[in-house]
Amino acid sequence: MSYELVCGLEIHAELKTKSKMFCGCKNDPFGAPAPNTHTCPVCLGMPGGLPVANRQAIEWTIKLGLALNCQINLFSKFDRKNYFYPDLPKGYQISQFDLPFCYDGYIDTSEGRVRIHRIHLEEDTAKLSHQEIDLDGDGKLDKATLIDFNRSSVPLVEVVTEADIKSANQAKEYGQKLRQIMRYLEIADCDMEKGGMRLEANISLRPVGQSTLPNYKVECKNINSFKFLEAAIGYEMERQAVLLDQNQIPDQETRGYNPTTGKTFAQRSKEDAADYRYFPDPDLPPLRFTQEQIEAIRATLPELPDQKASRLAKTYDLNQKSAIEISASLKKARFYEPLLELAQKNELNPQKLVNALLNKKIDFTLQDEPAQVLQMFKEMQSTDVVDDKELSTIITQVLANNQDAVEKYKAGKTAVLGFLLGQIMKTLGKKVDVEQVRQELIKTLN
Amino acid sequence: MKLNTLTLKESLDGLHKGDFSLDEIYRDLDQAYTEHNTKLNVYLSKNEHALEQSRAKSTLPLKGLPIAVKDNFCTRDLPSTASSAVLEGFRPQYESTVTKRLQEQGGIVYGKTNLDAFAHGSSTETSDFGPTLNPRNPEHLPGGSSGGSAAAIAGDLAIASIGSETAGSIRQPSAWCGTVGFKPSYGRASRFGVAAMASSTDSPGPITKTVEDACILLNTFAGHDPLDGTSYSEKSPDFTQFLDQSIKGMKIGLIYQDIEELATNNALLQKELEILRELGATIEVAQAMDPHPAIGVYTVVQRAEVSSNLARYDGIRYGQDRSHFGAEAKRRIMLGTFTLTAGHADKYYETAQKVRTLYLEDYKRLFANYDVLISLTSPSYAKKVGVSADAAMFGELEDMLLEASSVSGLPGINVPFFRDPDTNLYLGASLIAPMWQEGNIIKVADAFEKNSKWNSWRNRN
Numbered sequence: 001m002s003y004e005l006v007c008g009l010e011i012h013a014e015l016k017t018k019s020k021m022f023c024g025c026k027n028d029p030f031g032a033p034a035p036n037t038h039t040c041p042v043c044l045g046m047p048g049g050l051p052v053a054n055r056q057a058i059e060w061t062i063k064l065g066l067a068l069n070c071q072i073n074l075f076s077k078f079d080r081k082n083y084f085y086p087d088l089p090k091g092y093q094i095s096q097f098d099l100p101f102c103y104d105g106y107i108d109t110s111e112g113r114v115r116i117h118r119i120h121l122e123e124d125t126a127k128l129s130h131q132e133i134d135l136d137g138d139g140k141l142d143k144a145t146l147i148d149f150n151r152s153s154v155p156l157v158e159v160v161t162e163a164d165i166k167s168a169n170q171a172k173e174y175g176q177k178l179r180q181i182m183r184y185l186e187i188a189d190c191d192m193e194k195g196g197m198r199l200e201a202n203i204s205l206r207p208v209g210q211s212t213l214p215n216y217k218v219e220c221k222n223i224n225s226f227k228f229l230e231a232a233i234g235y236e237m238e239r240q241a242v243l244l245d246q247n248q249i250p251d252q253e254t255r256g257y258n259p260t261t262g263k264t265f266a267q268r269s270k271e272d273a274a275d276y277r278y279f280p281d282p283d284l285p286p287l288r289f290t291q292e293q294i295e296a297i298r299a300t301l302p303e304l305p306d307q308k309a310s311r312l313a314k315t316y317d318l319n320q321k322s323a324i325e326i327s328a329s330l331k332k333a334r335f336y337e338p339l340l341e342l343a344q345k346n347e348l349n350p351q352k353l354v355n356a357l358l359n360k361k362i363d364f365t366l367q368d369e370p371a372q373v374l375q376m377f378k379e380m381q382s383t384d385v386v387d388d389k390e391l392s393t394i395i396t397q398v399l400a401n402n403q404d405a406v407e408k409y410k411a412g413k414t415a416v417l418g419f420l421l422g423q424i425m426k427t428l429g430k431k432v433d434v435e436q437v438r439q440e441l442i443k444t445l446n
Numbered sequence: 447m448k449l450n451t452l453t454l455k456e457s458l459d460g461l462h463k464g465d466f467s468l469d470e471i472y473r474d475l476d477q478a479y480t481e482h483n484t485k486l487n488v489y490l491s492k493n494e495h496a497l498e499q500s501r502a503k504s505t506l507p508l509k510g511l512p513i514a515v516k517d518n519f520c521t522r523d524l525p526s527t528a529s530s531a532v533l534e535g536f537r538p539q540y541e542s543t544v545t546k547r548l549q550e551q552g553g554i555v556y557g558k559t560n561l562d563a564f565a566h567g568s569s570t571e572t573s574d575f576g577p578t579l580n581p582r583n584p585e586h587l588p589g590g591s592s593g594g595s596a597a598a599i600a601g602d603l604a605i606a607s608i609g610s611e612t613a614g615s616i617r618q619p620s621a622w623c624g625t626v627g628f629k630p631s632y633g634r635a636s637r638f639g640v641a642a643m644a645s646s647t648d649s650p651g652p653i654t655k656t657v658e659d660a661c662i663l664l665n666t667f668a669g670h671d672p673l674d675g676t677s678y679s680e681k682s683p684d685f686t687q688f689l690d691q692s693i694k695g696m697k698i699g700l701i702y703q704d705i706e707e708l709a710t711n712n713a714l715l716q717k718e719l720e721i722l723r724e725l726g727a728t729i730e731v732a733q734a735m736d737p738h739p740a741i742g743v744y745t746v747v748q749r750a751e752v753s754s755n756l757a758r759y760d761g762i763r764y765g766q767d768r769s770h771f772g773a774e775a776k777r778r779i780m781l782g783t784f785t786l787t788a789g790h791a792d793k794y795y796e797t798a799q800k801v802r803t804l805y806l807e808d809y810k811r812l813f814a815n816y817d818v819l820i821s822l823t824s825p826s827y828a829k830k831v832g833v834s835a836d837a838a839m840f841g842e843l844e845d846m847l848l849e850a851s852s853v854s855g856l857p858g859i860n861v862p863f864f865r866d867p868d869t870n871l872y873l874g875a876s877l878i879a880p881m882w883q884e885g886n887i888i889k890v891a892d893a894f895e896k897n898s899k900w901n902s903w904r905n906r907n
Contacts, residue, residue, distance in 0.1 A: 040540075041520075041538070041540045041639075045758045046520075046538065046540070046758075047518075047520055047526070047528065047533065047536075047538070047639075047641035047642070047758075048519075048520045048538075048542055048637070048638060048639035048640045048641050048642065049638075049639075050637060050638050050673060050674050050675065050676075051675065052672065052673065052674070052675040053675060080754050082753075082754055082757060082786070084757065084760055086762055089758060089763075090757065090758045091754070091756075091757020091758050091760055092754050092757055275787055275788045277753075277754075277783065277786035277787060277788075277791070278786075279750060279754070279786055279791070279795060281645075282644075282645035282646035282676075282751055283642075283645050283675060283676060284675050284676075285675060285676055
């Protein structure tokens with residue numbers, strides 16, 4: 001039987017606020033000089049430590065929601081998610097249960113719209129590292145798990161989609177777009193290798209043509225690259241199809257992905273799923289926003305990648321592909337925008353300029369000044385003067401030396417024109433306007 | 447007169463006038479400590495550097511005077527166990543906001559007082575380090591959970607003390623020990639650095655010899671704290687401005703007068719409150735919502751919060767694992783976990799929150815007509831040692847008259863209004879006011895204290 005993918009993503013990203021989510025500690029888990037240096041009684045979960053919410057993180061979460069076309073809850077709160085794990089010093093994680101800051105948004109991909117179910121804000125856990133050290137000094141290594149609380153209580157947003165994703169490729173595109181938007185908003189670095197962004201996919205299959213949700217769901221966790229995401233979904237589709245063909249329902253479970261084997265593997269069955277005993281965190285008063293406050297945050301939204309690409313395409317008459325490419329990151333956009341503006345002032349062709357840069361015809365870096373880059377472009381384009389007589393002599397000479405090609409051209413093989421043009425340019429040994437030479441060549445041939 | 451028996455106000459005045467020195471106060475206090483602490487078990491630990499630390503503080507408002515602090519307040523480098531074996535040996539590297547401010551104002555942490563372990567109880571009998579005895583009559587309990595702090599005052603083992611209340615833990619032991627216990631509005635005093643019991647009602651407050659002392663002490667630590675998200679953002683008033691004020695025209699409602707088992711003590715209360723009428727207040731019996739459902743509300747909400755708040759003692763840090771939890775803590779963790787479990791949360795936790803709202807509305811209705819509401823603080827005199835051992839709900843029944851106001855966050859104060867000459871045990875009156883209106887209860891409590899004969903320091907033999 002043939003099946004179609006039913007997939008939703010849950011993506012976590014650490015916000016790059018100055019301080020942590022619920023205390024004044026520096027939010028810099030990757031840059032810390034040593035483990036457990038950015039800590040205090042609050043993020044260590046010590047007696048009497050109390051959380052105080054980071055306003056910046058809340059505003060950024062709402063800003064992300066607005067950028068992703070979400071509705072915003074004007075009344076919201078934090079809840080405690082209770083479970084035990086060594087990386088969770090309080091025995092509960094402060095998260096959001098039934099009133100997330102944002103809900104009902106979407107991201108458009110080339111394969112259709114992916115609806116966003118909710119975006120909530122929570123605190124990250126500490127980081128465990130499993131090592132072998134000689135704990136008791138007997139000269140033999142002992143298994144040990146070390147805990148670094150530098151990451152404890154770093155603000156973490158979770159963006160949850162509806163099960164709208166129809167292919168592994170679309171999952172990748174959605175994830176890349178989400179990362180691009182967060183980087184555009186300058187609220188998260190989304191460094192996947194370091195764990196600044198983490199991907200989880202809920203994957204199931206249904207027979208093509210069926211519209212109801214499948215009666216099972218496999219959760220793939222801890223995926224740290226878009227390539228692996230695509231591969232894990234691809235692998236799961238094959239694995240689940242085999243089971244379904246044998247009339248088996250795949251187990252409702254959590255699976256991991258092993259990049260070495262390219263396979264997913266069972267981690268935890270859903271029957272062991274914890275009851276998190278959510279309840280409103282009494283240490284944090286509920287939050288109320290006015291529509292005016294939300295609009296004030298909306299007013300700080302920058303131009304987003306899609307908008308920027310369309311505008312650049314329109315303003316500078318660029319093709320869609322180039323416009324998307326130069327809008328891919330803020331860094332690129334910040335280089336190209338002033339450059340294009342200057343090019344327009346100097347009546348230079350923006351598309352030619354972009355082509356020259358994207359095709360690396362010019363040796364440049366994104367740090368270069370627009371005027372400097374433009375100068376290089378001009379030099380590349382600049383033409384030496386060649387008088388008609390000199391040109392005519394050389395053309396005649398080249399044609400005489402390449403009779404075969406001339407014959408071919410006359411037989412209708414216009415493709416040889418390029419070859420002849422090349423020969424002429426070579427003989428000229430000057431930077432001349434190719435168009436002028438071409439016109440002259442055609443005239444002579446005819 | 448032994449200087450440890452001085453009130454805070456008398457100590458400050460005497461030091462100011464040069465009637466005696468700080469050294470003399472500490473000498474008398476240390477002597478009392480040596481004589482009584484082993485038997486009464488008021489202090490779990492003593493600050494050995496108290497006197498030495500006090501010398502640098504003579505120019506500050508509290509002039510270096512020794513203050514007893516409940517052991518659930520984290521105090522830097524001093525043991526802070528919350529009377530639980532789980533935290534035995536724990537010396538925090540940080541200071542609770544209350545004790546930080548207290549010390550910045552010239553107070554000295556003299557020692558850390560006993561409590562019911564993690565403040566779970568109303569007797570101090572659930573302390574993992576043994577019960578405290580009531581200095582008024584050592585066959586009896588001091589109440590709890592701030593039993594050590596109340597006993598420190600009743601036994602003149604401190605000049606003033608700090609307690610904390612979740613539902614009665616300042617006021618009930620004050621009633622049993624014949625002291626003043628002042629629980630300010632929830633949010634008035636910072637909870638930062640206080641080992642959490644039930645976060646939504648925990649409130650630090652003074653336990654002192656007089657209402658005036660309570661105001662002086664509260665002045666030193668009340669007010670907004672950026673480290674506590676639930677702390678009140680408005681500036682605190684000078685609480686001493688409400689002392690010695692006329693109560694003429696104030697409207698007082700007497701509540702819980704129709705509960706049969708309270709008839710005898712309510713009659714005594716009504717008789718003693720006549721003095722307020724003579725001072726110009728109007729007093730009438732008012733009908734408040736039945737306090738019994740408050741026990742359920744409080745039990746459900748508090749156990750839920752406890753089960754989560756105690757999860758941090760997971761055995762990975764602090765040296766002792768979860769087997770060191772006492773029976774009461776285990777009971778509360780089990781019950782709280784149950785009420786939050788999927789399928790039960792609607793039935794218990796959410797219903798409790800709804801009933802909590804009903805109490806808030808009831809108080810709104812009552813305070814439209816009254817400035818202050820008065821009732822008995824505790825249904826009874828201090829009970830005998832051993833009484834709580836097999837009574838899992840001992841504290842809740844004991845604190846029944848205070849729980850509705852606690853879950854509503856209201857400020858309240860206990861003042862002694864009667865002493866049984868046979869047992870030397872006291873009864874206390876509970877005065878409550880609307881949120882942030884501490885001034886109302888200070889005025890009435892101060893007027894009552896100064897015009898009646900029941901305060902043992904104002905009426906020394």
